[in-house]
Amino acid sequence: MTSTESSPKRELAYVQAINEGLTQLMRADPDIFLAGEDVALYGGVFGTSRGLLAEFGSDRVVDTPIAESGLLGLGLGAAATGLRPIIEIMFMDFMGVCMDEIVNQVAKMKYMFGGKAVLPLTIQTMSGGGTGMAAQHSQSLEAWFCHVPGLKVVMPSGPYEAKGLLVSAVRDDNPVIVANVKTILAHRAHVPEELYAIPLGKAHIVRPGSNFTIVATGRMVSESLTAADQLAAEGIDVEIVDPRTLQPLDIETIVTSVRKTHRALIAHEAVRFGGIGAEIAAQVQEEVFDYLDAPVGRVGAPFAPVPFSPPLEKLYVPNAGRIVAEVRRMLGR
Amino acid sequence: MTSTESSPKRELAYVQAINEGLTQLMRADPDIFLAGEDVALYGGVFGTSRGLLAEFGSDRVVDTPIAESGLLGLGLGAAATGLRPIIEIMFMDFMGVCMDEIVNQVAKMKYMFGGKAVLPLTIQTMSGGGTGMAAQHSQSLEAWFCHVPGLKVVMPSGPYEAKGLLVSAVRDDNPVIVANVKTILAHRAHVPEELYAIPLGKAHIVRPGSNFTIVATGRMVSESLTAADQLAAEGIDVEIVDPRTLQPLDIETIVTSVRKTHRALIAHEAVRFGGIGAEIAAQVQEEVFDYLDAPVGRVGAPFAPVPFSPPLEKLYVPNAGRIVAEVRRMLGR
């Protein structure tokens, strides 16, 4: 394991943070390999695995045919026999073509075998809209996987989270889905050089505040920060909680915040109906009903596939403006 | 269309109700065909299509290879070119192997094509645990599909609903998933002989009551009736709402009930975390927050795959006893 001194101010883009995480993980553990479509020679269509083939060779950085069920099986079979695979599914939208492997095989093998299987498998992918890629390349489907016992799900909201959560995901002895967000790949932030881990199942207070809680996932974290700045001018002091891990969900941190602020809004990119926001809202009202001054609100995508046309897509994808509007509505302003 | 006189007391089992619905629908419309694994010669592994091959022939009742993606595509391509297919996916657990077809193709084709596709496609399947079939033959995965714009989802709670909702599903010009429940296939109830339709998107008050609302889906409807009888003895007058259609959800009927009773519990067989109960709970508190005397409760399966061992499976699958206990807990008893 390499552990270079970290310059405190060093900034990396989200995509570089993933790349560095992958590189350092693979240096540290020869049982880790990366497989996926165009991850090797091309370095990944988003550039996340650039340079890995040169450093680790084609045994450990594996281009695969376009065959996602085979690919997931490759990961599962390898994990069940002692390796620590990282499997890349290029776009989260493609999870449908290997859904059985993820949900009926990967997620359940351990339980069905009475606990005997240990499956240190990471599935990394890219979620989200806003790139003009239309209905089949823009989805945020994390709610599906959060509903499946046996899986863990993380959604990094920035470069720091992208590396730290990846490290924890890969080192975890369970199947973990890492739902990265493609529209923030160029976002830059401080990322320590060393191989650090962000614990799974722990939410993070991104911005402390006193009278309104926003629970935001993925890109909605930065949108919420923008919204919070705007709302601050109106005397609304927003606390932002980034769950980071959606399964297992750190409901404790969320309700602790709501106990203080008495109001909560959940913001995610996924379709609002049946999104993870529904579960969080349901749990919040179950846990701290008496503290709530208003119903728990939710911001998510409307009930439609993601449209291609730029003005429609802009309307579709939740953003700071929609969050601000919803907070105001909840406060009766 | 045949329209025989209906004897008011005629009872059918759930499985017969499906069978009669299929038969009458196919008699009425030559564009309807049924395709699936062992639906023809064998009459369906649950017996739902018995007799259809003899009456309609192998052009319209089609046994297929074990190839669910191909099967769904068969339905989609046929629907897009003017037929009205009924596609059977034997167990709902197998939806994973054709998830892309359902979610990225069937659900989105219309929208992606700017509205031009008309897709009168029905996907019928069997959900639910309690049969000793373990983790891959016992799931209730309806929440996944409710999260996908473009799909409709129904879940019949008894024989009457099984036939009436099937008829509406097949006649609807949209893709509809009919999630039947295998453990109630032998339940008997009055089923009219004629070809009647239960409108999609309309909830049904199964039992009127004054001081507690239970929203129950599928098998949980009969379990809730049992629970209500028990609770009546304790002075709790339960109103039971069966949404029948989960997407689109008739939230109006639900919140109207809650406005009267001030308390609500949602009961479903699916895993509680991320189940449709989360969405219903979130919407109920959004809509009638001020009417609620207590947080909206939920009964669902625990966060584990479905276990095989009979005593564990019994613990796993929600039932009347768990509903009663939860109602009591919510009332502080």
Add this chain to the structure above:
Amino acid sequence: MDTDRDTLIDLYLRMVRIRTFEEQAGKLQEAGKVPGALHLYVGEEAVASGVMSHLSNEDQITSTHRGHGHLVAKGGDFKKMFAELYGRETGYCRGKGGSMHISDLDLGMLGANGIVGAGPPIAIGAAFSNKYRKTRNVTCCFFGDGASNEGTFHEAANMAALYRLPVVFVCENNGFGEFTRQERHQAIQDIADRASGYGMPGVVVDGMDVMAVYEAAGEAIERARRGEGPTLLECKTYRFFDHVGVRGMGVVYRDDSEVIEWRKRDPLVLFEARLLEMNTASAGELQQLRERVLFEVEEAIAFAEASPFPADSALLEDVYTVTGG
């Protein structure tokens, strides 16, 4: 060669229409006018053209992410196509689909598709429909060498052969799935070799030679029309541009020299030479034809640029059909 002049000119015209459409689309994207991802068909024109000239509007096709060429060859309207690439209300999909979902159900074009391997299952459904209604219509399913490794192809091919469906599986083997060379995604050279495993004939044809494609496709389509079942027709071709966008040279996954070699077999250049050699048309006539097409394309672009974006209300429209039930 006993193909009549009209057919030959028609084949040439289809290819020119595709080439011109694609080159202009590429330029528009480079100019930042067209958003999203464009997968251009330049170099592969002979395949779509040779197949499509056998099809009527009652015959269907399924397409891929690289779908413009298929729609153009099937008779697609340039105006609606460009308007779609621009995301305008007047586009084929009201701007909601874009390049990857462009479609024209009236022409039997069942949609470009963003999911690799999504076409074959849909194609057998359309073919099932044709058979069910006892028509003589045929469905042609276009898919790539990369897609031939998806399970969906396998399932659909098996079912097509089993039911003797009127479908032709047209494999556009351009040597790459994205940036991965065929020899690095499958251990076979001829994808047509997979046909026998389903019980259907497999045919390999030079996909740069539009006449060769025309003839082989004609046979396969006739076979399907006669009710004799599916064929797997593999067309060896090459993508001149990058997987996405227009850059074709100086890329990491292939040598420029390879591109140069293949460009020598540009299907348009080859066929033009042949037409001249056979005196089917003069150089001037062909030139005129190309100019007419370019003019049409320019008109269509102007139409697209003058078209409005969909209204905000369109966002929630078209999710469901409101008839029936």
Add this chain to the structure above:
Amino acid sequence: MDTDRDTLIDLYLRMVRIRTFEEQAGKLQEAGKVPGALHLYVGEEAVASGVMSHLSNEDQITSTHRGHGHLVAKGGDFKKMFAELYGRETGYCRGKGGSMHISDLDLGMLGANGIVGAGPPIAIGAAFSNKYRKTRNVTCCFFGDGASNEGTFHEAANMAALYRLPVVFVCENNGFGEFTRQERHQAIQDIADRASGYGMPGVVVDGMDVMAVYEAAGEAIERARRGEGPTLLECKTYRFFDHVGVRGMGVVYRDDSEVIEWRKRDPLVLFEARLLEMNTASAGELQQLRERVLFEVEEAIAFAEASPFPADSALLEDVYTVTGG
């Protein structure tokens, strides 16, 4: 025939163990003692036995819904197996898996599986692992004729050939996918014909003849061990019982006469005759061996019946591994 006596007896013993296990399991289910669905392997014993006698505990197999036979042949412990069918804590999966998920990772048995076609992708993963670690271990992937139509088989076969993975695809062609006869689910007769489409050898063998399976499997497994890649080995066999449960005759989807014909080629009867003919063992010795196995099975059933069900707390255990992270 130059196979030594120990091997012959071992093959016979494996088959007897499977047959006895399955017959007793069937009886227990009929008696209402074992819940859920049992897919019994009776009639197909030669396949699992012939393949498994080449494998060590470091070699893996993937299995199917019809998995008891595979686990027995791989050396499965009767006690843990019956306890699993009974849903007891002492079972292979603590009673949580049951028949359809029975497994023994220590023996390299990666699980029966309730999803048709789930095995091949998992098998290539195990094979990848073997290659990655530079072992000489091999993974054998069992799957049915019905499963050969699932896309997962196609994807895994292609990847196995591409990477030259040490895997053998053992197709147990018992003529039916559930209640659908092979000729009604695919338009080919020999599933081995699919092999060439992936670039691997395909071999057809009489799956009722354990020696034939033994020899063909031996070659394929050796080939894999040498790093020469996968083989598709199709074993023609027959399921004597119903798809689920024990009833084999008087069913709607096949004639009794067909069952009777196939039963004449019962792999146990055939092989017993051969052993006697070759003087490998006397009738008495074989009889003794069968009795010993029956005794073991009865002991195991008693063990299972005396075993406790899992405690309620087991419900939420084993969903996640708590180490690591």
